[in-house]
Amino acid sequence: MKNTYIRLLWPLLMVILLTGCLFPDSELSKNAQPNQSQLKKVQSAVNQYHEQNQGLLPIRTKSSDTPVFRKYLIDFQALKEQNIMTEIPGTAYQNGGIYQYSIITPEDDPRVKLIDLRISDAIREVAVKLNVYRNEHIYPPFGEEIADGIFRIDHEKLGLESPPHVESPYSKENLPIIMDTEGNLYVDYRIDLTSALDEYEHNFNEGDDIRYLLAENTPFVPAYSLPYTLRDGEPVFDTSSK
DSSP, X not given: OHHHHHHHHHHHHHXXXXXXXXXXXXXXHXXXXXXXXXXXXXXXXXXXXHHHTTTXXXXXXXXTTSOGXXXXXXXXXXXXXXXXOSSOOTTBGGGTOSEEEEEESTTTXXXXXXXXXXXXXXXXXXXXXXXXXXXXXXXXXXXXXXXXXXXXXXXXXXXXXXXOEEEOTTTOOEEEEEEETTOOEEEOOHHHHHHHHHHXXXXXXXXXXXXXXXXXXXXXXXXXXXXXEEETTEEEEOGGGO
């Protein structure tokens, strides 16, 4: 009987241990909220590195096809090696936090922004179920087509009780996880973009990538997003530049 209890409890203990290993300090308030002072400190360090290294940036090398908002991740080790920073921010993933520090517009005006890794985790969880499904079926579980080649997910086919979503780092609203014809997963930011178009001054026109309205006016980048542009004053998917 004792051995039976041990066998039953062991999987549960493994889940608890593995969860703790992913973000060992994620329950600490200092690691769970974007810290403006830490963000400014990292921005200052990036500026100093940029000046001291003839315009180079402390970033990890990524392939050319990496999505733009995940392409220029900050290499904190490079900043530490030049004694520009002595410790990694508590909010950073490398120090137990839930954010990756990234750079936007690296060529013109390098600015430090955050990627909320809870979004990455949500995408990954759906991707695991999607891969299992696609091992048994020819086509992904397409739901309603919401734009040319962009679909909602038939969550019931994946064994989900409700449509998959993530919590927005901007509005805390639930943002749908969607997919393209190849089964690639994205977050639909149209709710946040609609609010941002009303809230922030801008001069975006049809054909412009309006995701930068979120990236430039908040601490966060819209990770795992498709390009969006304007049509009749509303945000729409820009599938032509996908």
